[in-house]
Amino acid sequence: MKVMVVGGGGREHAIIKKIKENPKVTEVFCLPGNGGIAADAVCVPIQAKDLDGITEFALKEKIDYAIVAPDDPLVLGCVDRLVKHNIPCFGPLKKAAIIEGSKAFSKNLMKKYKIPTAAYEIFSDMQEALDYLDTAPIPTVIKADGLALGKGVIIAQTREEAKNAVRSMMEEKVFGASGDQIVIEEFLEGPEVTVLSFTDGKTVVPMISSMDHKRAGDNDEGLNTGGMGTIAPNPYYTPEIAEICMEKIFLPTIKAMNAEGRIFKGCLYFGLMLTENGPKVIEYNCRFGDPETQVVLPLLESDLFEIMQAVTEGRLSECEVKFSDKACCCVVAASEGYPVAYEKGFPLTVDPSVADSTYIAGAAIKDGQLVTNGGRVLGVTATADTLKEAVDAAYEKLGKVHFDNMYYRHDIGAKALKATEV
Numbered sequence: 193m194k195v196m197v198v199g200g201g202g203r204e205h206a207i208i209k210k211i212k213e214n215p216k217v218t219e220v221f222c223l224p225g226n227g228g229i230a231a232d233a234v235c236v237p238i239q240a241k242d243l244d245g246i247t248e249f250a251l252k253e254k255i256d257y258a259i260v261a262p263d264d265p266l267v268l269g270c271v272d273r274l275v276k277h278n279i280p281c282f283g284p285l286k287k288a289a290i291i292e293g294s295k296a297f298s299k300n301l302m303k304k305y306k307i308p309t310a311a312y313e314i315f316s317d318m319q320e321a322l323d324y325l326d327t328a329p330i331p332t333v334i335k336a337d338g339l340a341l342g343k344g345v346i347i348a349q350t351r352e353e354a355k356n357a358v359r360s361m362m363e364e365k366v367f368g369a370s371g372d373q374i375v376i377e378e379f380l381e382g383p384e385v386t387v388l389s390f391t392d393g394k395t396v397v398p399m400i401s402s403m404d405h406k407r408a409g410d411n412d413e414g415l416n417t418g419g420m421g422t423i424a425p426n427p428y429y430t431p432e433i434a435e436i437c438m439e440k441i442f443l444p445t446i447k448a449m450n451a452e453g454r455i456f457k458g459c460l461y462f463g464l465m466l467t468e469n470g471p472k473v474i475e476y477n478c479r480f481g482d483p484e485t486q487v488v489l490p491l492l493e494s495d496l497f498e499i500m501q502a503v504t505e506g507r508l509s510e511c512e513v514k515f516s517d518k519a520c521c522c523v524v525a526a527s528e529g530y531p532v533a534y535e536k537g538f539p540l541t542v543d544p545s546v547a548d549s550t551y552i553a554g555a556a557i558k559d560g561q562l563v564t565n566g567g568r569v570l571g572v573t574a575t576a577d578t579l580k581e582a583v584d585a586a587y588e589k590l591g592k593v594h595f596d597n598m599y600y601r602h603d604i605g606a607k608a609l610k611a612t613e614v
């Protein structure tokens with residue numbers, strides 16, 4: 193079968209490596225992919241937001257199955273376009289992708305269906321938001337309604353900081369139209385857990401839990417990034433908590449989307465915070481997480497491509513979704529200066545002994561040589577019997593990857609390892 197994957201980061205590389213384990217998958221195209229992904233798929237220079245280009249390519253190449261991985265094309269309606277031409281897809285339709293595309297939508301959904309989340313107010317008038325902040329509890333959290341490259345969330349420690357965040361979103365429009373509406377919400381505390389899930393709108397099957405490391409620096413210092421590393425499983429996510437999440441969050445969310453006429457099919461990402469008052473939803477994403485996917489898929493023992501097709505065809509309940517009881521760690525290597533300003537174009541070498549477990553996020557091929565081409569350049573993943581071994585092995589493997597200007601966190605997994613000690 194000819195499969196097309198839309199996207200071009202480490203997540204897409206991990207998805208591609210995994211679906212290729214299925215012998216039915218004979219050809220894989222990645223739009224646009226990157227220089228590293230080119231070792232595993234035919235990369236086609238069509239951008240993920242170019243819905244016309246994607247559709248035209250899929251028809252011309254007679255693609256049998258499409259996987260739309262990033263948020264932008266999903267929220268723009270890429271799956272709607274492909275499905276209209278009878279191309280089966282993994283990923284939600286536009287009307288369901290809104291669960292990530294609009295925070296106002298997802299907060300109102302949770303309120304209406306009593307799904308636990310932080311208390312909040314929605315504003316489309318800047319003065320009302322500023323007035324509200326005169327008396328709101330501090331710290332407080334300001335979120336742009338729409339997509340903002342993962343940067344649309346400000347945790348404000350003072351009223352002044354909160355008001356500045358509101359002005360930057362609503363007056364200066366730093367996130368464009370995504371800041372036309374904002375959500376101001378209660379600051380929650382507790383360990384964070386990511387749970388990706390497969391769902392066909394009838395059945396929801398949580399994948400193994402994971403933990404992202406979003407801050408740029410060690411000890412969770414520095415700016416928020418797309419993610420500097422991940423581990424799975426997340427030790428805070430006990431079987432008891434998993435049961436509560438299924439009953440109070442996962443199933444109610446699927447039912448709520450159905451009741452709204454917005455059946456969600458694909459991977460639904462639950463970003464959770466385990467608070468003193470129980471697990472609460474921090475965010476929903478309408479897709480696989482990056483770099484969570486890079487630690488979750490290596491632990492999947494069942495056939496990813498079969499599961500994806502079952503999701504599309506609404507027969508997920510018949511499908512086996514089994515995870516190994518090992519642990520996995522992914523350390524991201526970025527360009528010095530990420531997430532603000534960084535140089536690109538440095539030669540990148542990956543020792544063949546670690547190529548299978550290296551997921552390339554930002555690389556290009558220049559004069560036949562792989563060179564860095566992004567902030568996050570790659571993630572190196574290791575699987576082992578214990579989390580400690582997986583973390584050590586991931587850092588050891590990182591020593592087999594080279595580029596000038598390499599920057600990475602030294603403490604991926606440290607918090608999780610500490611949690612396993614108590």
Ligand code: AMP
Pocket residue numbers: 310333342343344345347377378379380381384406463474475
């Ligand atoms: P998001 O883009 O929604 O994942 O938010 C980015 C990060 O901000 C999350 O991973 C949390 O660490 C933090 N965050 C978001 N909402 C809250 C909240 N209500 N309380 C505390 N931290 C939050």
Ligand code: GLY
Pocket residue numbers: 342404418419477480481482483484
């Ligand atoms: N790692 C966070 C995300 O994919 O949104």
